[in-house]
Amino acid sequence: MPPDSLPHPGLDQARAILQHTFGHADFRGLQAPVIGDVLAGRHAIAVLPTGGGKSLCYQIPSLIRGGVGLVVSPLIALMSDQVQALKQAGVAAAKLDSDISLDERSATWRTIDEGKLDLLYLSPEGLMQPSMLERLSRVPLALIAIDEAHCVSQWGHDFRPEYRALGRLAEVFPDVPRLAVTATADARTRADIRNELRLGDAQEYVASFARPELALSAIRKQGKGRDQVVALVEARRGRSGVIYAGSREGTEQLAERLSQSGVPAVAYHAGLDKALRNQRLDAFLKADEAVMVATIAFGMGVDKPDVRYVIHADPPASIEAYWQEVGRAGRDGDPAEGITLYDSSDLAWAFRRLDSREVSDEVKQTQGRKVRQLYAMLDGTGCRPAAVRRYFGEEGVEPCGVCDLCLNPPASVDATEAARKALSAVHRLGGRFGRGRVIDHLLARTKQVQDWEVALSTWGIGKDSHESEWRGLIDALLFEGLLREDPNDGRPLLQLGEPDKVKAVYRGELQVSVALRAIQAKPARAARKGSATGLEVAAGNRLLYDALRAWRRDQAAELSVPPYVIFHDRTLAEIAAARPGTLTALGQCGGVGDAKLERYGPQVLKIVRDA
Ligand code: ADP
Ligand code: ZN
Numbered sequence: 001m002p003p004d005s006l007p008h009p010g011l012d013q014a015r016a017i018l019q020h021t022f023g024h025a026d027f028r029g030l031q032a033p034v035i036g037d038v039l040a041g042r043h044a045i046a047v048l049p050t051g052g053g054k055s056l057c058y059q060i061p062s063l064i065r066g067g068v069g070l071v072v073s074p075l076i077a078l079m080s081d082q083v084q085a086l087k088q089a090g091v092a093a094a095k096l097d098s099d100i101s102l103d104e105r106s107a108t109w110r111t112i113d114e115g116k117l118d119l120l121y122l123s124p125e126g127l128m129q130p131s132m133l134e135r136l137s138r139v140p141l142a143l144i145a146i147d148e149a150h151c152v153s154q155w156g157h158d159f160r161p162e163y164r165a166l167g168r169l170a171e172v173f174p175d176v177p178r179l180a181v182t183a184t185a186d187a188r189t190r191a192d193i194r195n196e197l198r199l200g201d202a203q204e205y206v207a208s209f210a211r212p213e214l215a216l217s218a219i220r221k222q223g224k225g226r227d228q229v230v231a232l233v234e235a236r237r238g239r240s241g242v243i244y245a246g247s248r249e250g251t252e253q254l255a256e257r258l259s260q261s262g263v264p265a266v267a268y269h270a271g272l273d274k275a276l277r278n279q280r281l282d283a284f285l286k287a288d289e290a291v292m293v294a295t296i297a298f299g300m301g302v303d304k305p306d307v308r309y310v311i312h313a314d315p316p317a318s319i320e321a322y323w324q325e326v327g328r329a330g331r332d333g334d335p336a337e338g339i340t341l342y343d344s345s346d347l348a349w350a351f352r353r354l355d356s357r358e359v360s361d362e363v364k365q366t367q368g369r370k371v372r373q374l375y376a377m378l379d380g381t382g383c384r385p386a387a388v389r390r391y392f393g394e395e396g397v398e399p400c401g402v403c404d405l406c407l408n409p410p411a412s413v414d415a416t417e418a419a420r421k422a423l424s425a426v427h428r429l430g431g432r433f434g435r436g437r438v439i440d441h442l443l444a445r446t447k448q449v450q451d452w453e454v455a456l457s458t459w460g461i462g463k464d465s466h467e468s469e470w471r472g473l474i475d476a477l478l479f480e481g482l483l484r485e486d487p488n489d490g491r492p493l494l495q496l497g498e499p500d501k502v503k504a505v506y507r508g509e510l511q512v513s514v515a516l517r518a519i520q521a522k523p524a525r526a527a528r529k530g531s532a533t534g535l536e537v538a539a540g541n542r543l544l545y546d547a548l549r550a551w552r553r554d555q556a557a558e559l560s561v562p563p564y565v566i567f568h569d570r571t572l573a574e575i576a577a578a579r580p581g582t583l584t585a586l587g588q589c590g591g592v593g594d595a596k597l598e599r600y601g602p603q604v605l606k607i608v609r610d611a
Helices: 009-020 031-039 056-065 078-088 102-113 125-128 130-136 162-174 186-195 228-233 249-261 274-286 317-326 344-355 361-379 384-391 415-427 436-442 465-480 501-508 539-559 569-578 583-587 596-611
Strands: 044-047 068-072 093-096 120-122 141-146 178-182 203-206 215-221 240-244 266-267 291-294 308-311 336-342 410-415 485-488 493-496 513-515
Touching: 009 031, 031 056, 031 203, 044 186, 056 068, 056 141, 056 178, 068 125, 078 093, 078 436, 093 569, 120 125, 120 141, 120 336, 125 130, 125 162, 125 361, 141 162, 162 186, 186 203, 203 361, 215 384, 228 240, 228 249, 228 308, 228 336, 249 266, 249 291, 266 274, 308 317, 317 336, 336 361, 344 361, 344 465, 344 485, 361 384, 361 465, 415 436, 415 465, 415 485, 415 493, 415 501, 436 513, 465 485, 465 513, 539 569, 539 596, 583 596
Parallel strands: 044 178, 044 203, 068 120, 068 141, 093 120, 141 178, 215 336, 240 291, 240 308, 266 291, 308 336
Antiparallel strands: 410 513, 485 493
16 A cells, blocks of 8 residues: 655645645545545545545545546435535535436536536436436546445445446546445455456555444344334434334334334335435434434435434344444444344344345355354354454454443353254254254153154253253354254244354364353443433533534525534534634634635624624
């Protein structure tokens, strides 16, 4: 990786724009080297965690290099949000998508032809239309940024075939630097991004995946786990959250239950009318307290910075999906939580769904392994973010210190002997029974038992443990891939899992340890005080802070934009603490760029004076 300490004239200009236009003091993480590469006209691949500031990596070079910066993004919501925020910062940005009226469209083309547009947002389908490519080939381009670039890879967790077409950009615009950005891509996905998007020997920038502000936890479900979700949300009133559920019906039911207990919750899924969906998204983005109960249709591009918690009422599909979804909490860098509910029937369901997909066996195997790795992390005993970061290939990862497993390390026991018993029983029973029946066999309490079963060497060898311990152990063996469940039309049968692993357990080469955690572990941070809004505002600044928020709410309503597009909570907190008396002093606060200083400065100073 090229050292970012090298003097780079373009970078000084980039830093000036960062300060004046966006109001940030300095670059974060890998922003500077990525921007340096693009400014020098080179392709690059940047994997930066959610909230890591990916968008500035292409926004700033678009402002410096001549021509329009094209941004390819899969979701209209994401584009709208970025375009609004850019306009607030005084940047000429527009999007062209199916929602745009003809008038607006021609106005946008006019600004492009006049050389006045800095950034143009497009969907992959929109960009790759022959007429669009033809028109764009006649205007100078600053760069092409491909957002959510992992969508190009079938090894990624969110393959979108329409992304494949973007490879052609290499031929159509051979001289324009292309920047692929994503929040999650393992090594294989990164290789795919490079090949599919024909990025040649582009430098790869992979940031640390650490999200120190996120406190993660996972809880095994009791029953369907819905009561647990309601209790978790009720304990977090006054904050905004996202709840992911596995089905459309599930989102509707949960939203209904939450509404009944007074929580401002609505459902969001692809089956809803588009206008209703947009209206709900809009209300969610604008509200101070709002709970969105959604399927994963609600996702990419939901850029509300003050989401304080993400609850998975049903587990995500993979560790990549998990990291992206919990990553939607705490984007403003303030403390936030990610809580996942799971059990082994979710695992079985994930495999059933995978089985029904029309993909090659190779892809099924890869995806199946991803599912296992997710459950092994959820049910594991070591620091959660550390497990995720190792999964993404990071080395030398330290425990996070704030996840449930760091705060309350679960006592674990060596269960290798018990695991052997369970595996033997499944083997002797020929994989023909479900878990309840297998446990009955281990405990020698099968009803109307027949002679052949009593004659098996495994009959009653589990009497030294309780039924609930066997259930917990069988779940752990399923999560580890030592057992698997044949769906058998909803009456799952227990069978032996990966043969090599099973053998290793018998030979004593693989130890099985299980957490002695109580079924209902306490989620991390839940009991912490003083983080009701996630942001610490000193009592003495509270009045001013609230006054600033009220002003922001009115402004936002007037302009019909989400409040954070005007100023982030954090910026308001900084202003409330600094109490600036002059525009210059106000400009020193993080998040106050020149355009906002000019537009809002006098009003903000008046509020500070009057408070
Ligand atoms: P993502 O990588 O998730 O797309 P964004 O580009 O939306 O992240 O940035 C996340 C947040 O971090 C935004 O609020 C943005 O203003 C802020 N941010 C980005 N770069 C910096 C920086 N260098 N200093 C301070 N804040 C930054
Ligand atoms: Zn931890």
